[in-house]
Each structure stands twice: as C-alpha cells, then as structure tokens.
Amino acid sequence: MSKPKIVETRKVQKFGKSTLMISLPSEYVKMIGLKPLDFVRLEVKEDGSLVILPEKVLERKFKGKEIKIGISKNTSEDILMRAIYASYIACYDRIIIENVEEKVIPPHHMHAVRSLIRMLIGSEIIEQTPDRIVIQIFIDTERYNIDGLIARMISAIKNMLDFLIISIKNLDYEHLKEISELEFEMDRIHALAIRYVYALNLMGSIPFVTEYRALIKSLEDIGDALTQASQIFSEGPEIMHVIRDSLKDRLDELGLHIMYVMDIILQALSKGDLYTASRAVDLAIESIKFIGRMEMEVIPKYKSLDEYLKAKTFFERLLLICYNLQAASELAFDIAMGKHHEVVDLTVKEIMNKK
Numbered sequence: 001m002s003k004p005k006i007v008e009t010r011k012v013q014k015f016g017k018s019t020l021m022i023s024l025p026s027e028y029v030k031m032i033g034l035k036p037l038d039f040v041r042l043e044v045k046e047d048g049s050l051v052i053l054p055e056k057v058l059e060r061k062f063k064g065k066e067i068k069i070g071i072s073k074n075t076s077e078d079i080l081m082r083a084i085y086a087s088y089i090a091c092y093d094r095i096i097i098e099n100v101e102e103k104v105i106p107p108h109h110m111h112a113v114r115s116l117i118r119m120l121i122g123s124e125i126i127e128q129t130p131d132r133i134v135i136q137i138f139i140d141t142e143r144y145n146i147d148g149l150i151a152r153m154i155s156a157i158k159n160m161l162d163f164l165i166i167s168i169k170n171l172d173y174e175h176l177k178e179i180s181e182l183e184f185e186m187d188r189i190h191a192l193a194i195r196y197v198y199a200l201n202l203m204g205s206i207p208f209v210t211e212y213r214a215l216i217k218s219l220e221d222i223g224d225a226l227t228q229a230s231q232i233f234s235e236g237p238e239i240m241h242v243i244r245d246s247l248k249d250r251l252d253e254l255g256l257h258i259m260y261v262m263d264i265i266l267q268a269l270s271k272g273d274l275y276t277a278s279r280a281v282d283l284a285i286e287s288i289k290f291i292g293r294m295e296m297e298v299i300p301k302y303k304s305l306d307e308y309l310k311a312k313t314f315f316e317r318l319l320l321i322c323y324n325l326q327a328a329s330e331l332a333f334d335i336a337m338g339k340h341h342e343v344v345d346l347t348v349k350e351i352m353n354k355k
Contacts, residue, residue, distance in 0.1 A: 024052075066094040072101050077112040084113065088120050088137065089194040091202065095135040103131045119184070121192045139195070146200070146212060147269055149193040153219045154262045156186040160226045165255045167230070168244050173237065179230040186223040190216060208335045215335075218328040222321050229317035236310045243311065246298045254294070254318070257287055261325055268332045272339035274346070277332045284326035291318045 008025055015021045024034070032054050034040075041053040067087050071080055080097070087095045097113065099105045113133055117123050120137075127134035160182045167175040193216045201209045233240045243251075261283045268277035295315045302308040337344065 065092045066096065067092045068096045068098060071097060071099050071105070071109065073099070073106050075109070077108060080109060081112055081116050084116055084135070085120070085191065088123065089191060089198055091195060091199050093137045095137070097133040097135070099131045105131060105133060119188050119191065121188050139192070144192070144196050146193070146196060147266070149189060149196060150216065150219065150269065151266055152189050153186060153193065153216070153223075154266060156182050156189065157219065157222050157226065158259050158262065160186070160223060161255050161258060164226060164230055165251050167233065168240055168251060169248055171240055171244060173234065173240075176230045176234055179227055183223050183227045186220065190220045190223075208338050211331050211335050211338075215328055215331040218324045218331065221324045222328075225317045225320040225324065229314055229321075232310060232314045232317070239307065239310045239314060242298065242301055242307065243314065246301050247294055250294055250297070254287070254290060257283065257290065258321065258325060261287065261329065265329055265332045268336050272336045274333065274336050274340070274344070277329065277336040280329035281326065281333055284322060284329040287322040287325060288319065291315060291322055294318075 010022050012020050012022050028034075034054055038054065043051045043053060069080070069083050069087070084095055084097070097105065097109075099109075110128075110133070113135075114125070117125060117135065122139035123135055123137050125133060126136045160179050163175050163178045163182070166172065167179075194213065197209060197212050197216070261280050264276050264280045264283075267273065268280060295312070298311060298315075299308075302311065
C-alpha cells in the first residue's frame with residue numbers, strides 16, 4: 001500500500017528575535033515515526049526549495065542494503081566480478097555470494113572475489129564458508145565530496161604522466177611499472193566516485209549526475225590510455241629511444257599543457273566559472289593539434305615500417321588522452337553553466353574584469 005501524499009500550505013511563524021519556524025504535519029510525523037530530539041537534514045535545492053530528510057529515512061534508504069548473488073560452478077569469473085562491482089557502485093552495503101546447488105564455491109571463484117575486493121575501497125570479506133561469501137562495505141559517505149574524489153583522480157593522472165615522461169627522458173623502464181600501480185589506485189578511486197555519485201543521486205542532493213558520471217569516466221579513460229602508452233615501450237624498447245631523441249623537450253611541454261588543463265578543470269568545477277571552463281576546452285583542443293605536430297616531427301626518424309607502426313600506436317594513445325581531456329573539459333563547462341541557473345552574464349565588461 002502506497003503512503004498517502006501530504007500537501008499542505010503552512011504559515012511561517014516567528015520564534016524569538018530572529019528565528020523563523022514551521023511545524024510539521026502530524027500525519028507526516030506519525031508516518032515517519034519522528035520523535036523530539038530526532039535529527040533531520042535540511043537541503044537547499046538549486047531552485048531554492050527546501051527538502052527535509054529525517055535521519056531515519058536516510059538510514060532506511062542507505063544502511064544495510066543487501067543483495068544476494070547466486071552462482072554455480074559454471075558461472076564465469078568475469079560475470080561474477082561484474083555483478084559484485086555493479087552492486088558496489090549501486091550502494092549495496094552487504095553483498096552475499098552463494099552456491100546453493102553444489103554447496104561449495106570453487107577456488108577460482110574465491111580467488112576472483114578476493115582480487116576484486118582489494119580494488120573496492122571500504123570492502124571486506126566478513127564471512128566465508130564453503131558455500132557462501134559475505135562482503136561488507138564500510139564507507140561513510142559524509143567523509144567524501146565529489147570534487148574531492150575528482151581531484152584525487154586528476155592527481156593520479158598527473159603522477160602517471162610524470163612517470164611516463166621521466167621514463168622516456170631517462171630511458172628508465174623500471175619507472176613504467178609505477179604507472180600500472182597508479183592505474184590500480186585510479187581504478188579504486190573511480191569505483192568509489194561512481195558509488196558516491198549514485199548515493200547522492202538517490203538522496204536527490206546532486207544536480208548534473210549524468211555529467212559528473214561521464215566526467216569521471218573520461219578521467220578513467222585518460223588513465224587507461226596512459227597505461228597503454230607505457231605498455232608500448234615495455235613491448236618495444238627501441239621506440240622509447242626514437243621518441244626520446246626526437247621529442248625530449250616537446251614531451252615536457254605536452255605534460256605541462258595537459259596538467260594545466262586538468263588544474264583549470266578543477267577550478268571550473270569548484271567555482272562554477274564559465275570562462276575558466278571555456279579556457280580548458282580551448283586548451284584541450286589545442287593539445288590535440290599539438291600531438292599531430294609532434295607526430296610529424298618524428299616521422300623522418302623512423303628506421304623501419306615496424307618502428308613507425310609501434311610509434312604511431314604511442315601517438316594514438318596520446319591522442320586518446322587529449323580527446324578524453326576535451327570531453328572532460330566540455331563536461332566541466334556544462335556543470336559550470338548549470339550552476340548559473342536562469343541568469344548567465346557573458347558581457348564584455350565581465351570578460352575585461354576577468355583579464
């Protein structure tokens with residue numbers, strides 16, 4: 001049976017010298033089970049409306065969400081891991097994996113679950129029997145904010161880019177391994193960020209959910225492309241020599257350019273500044289052109305077709321980084337634009353003040 005819809009108009013009363021107050025409908029108080037001294041969360045929406053969220057409602061909505069995943073010995077590891085990952089980002093706090101038919105979970109499934117748990121921040125196996133695994137997610141949403149998680153992803157990307165450039169300049173293959181380690185950390189933050197956006201969406205406390213999720217995905221794709229670029233050198237060390245000898249200084253320039261774009265993406269998100277966001281888009285587009293010029297400079301240095309093809313793959317990875325950087329910049333602009341509501345001032349006077 002659905003809960004009754006309560007629609008009332010009430011007058012705001014004055015309480016004391018400066019406090020305004022309004023009473024809650026008795027039907028609502030009974031329905032929710034509110035008592036004196038209970039806590040409620042007040043959220044001001046983008047349109048100026050005020051939402052009251054009793055803590056009891058939030059606890060029922062987010063605490064103790066449980067899902068059961070039934071498997072058999074023929075269940076593939078990939079689909080099991082995808083199901084656990086999807087449950088994690090969908091804000092389930094308790095994930096139960098059971099083999100009801102054979103009454104035993106095969107060792108390869110056990111290993112796959114443990115490997116995935118290491119990647120999911122806040123998750124632990126709290127119970128394990130031959131036929132059952134219970135995963136508990138210990139995450140306090142209040143500890144995080146979306147801009148902070150995006151900043152952590154960007155920091156990981158900048159470190160990965162640093163290690164890639166250092167490796168090329170010094171012909172240092174050991175530093176390439178650090179990129180894979182950083183990508184693992186990036187994947188962990190990515191999963192947590194998606195879970196966090198999902199939680200905020202359920203609470204109705206974040207606008208631009210689609211844009212934020214797409215932005216987080218673009219940043220993850222940048223990290224993946226950096227890892228792929230490093231793998232090219234691991235598989236073809238001679239290519240690193242060609243790139244180093246031809247583009248040593250240009251790589252530094254590209255690295256600083258990309259890092260600067262990511263910095264101003266963060267500024268645009270935190271300040272809602274359209275000019276900063278627009279600048280990020282322009283610079284991301286310029287980085288794509290920059291890669292094209294770099295590739296043309298290296299073409300005369302190739303000694304064989306095989307060398308050319310391997311190096312071209314490296315430049316394709318750099319282009320992929322810049323295309324995703326452009327997508328991230330455009331999404332940051334969309335989010336900044338949405339924060340301006342009905343009035344957007346793009347006058348010449350404002351442009352002059354920005355300068």
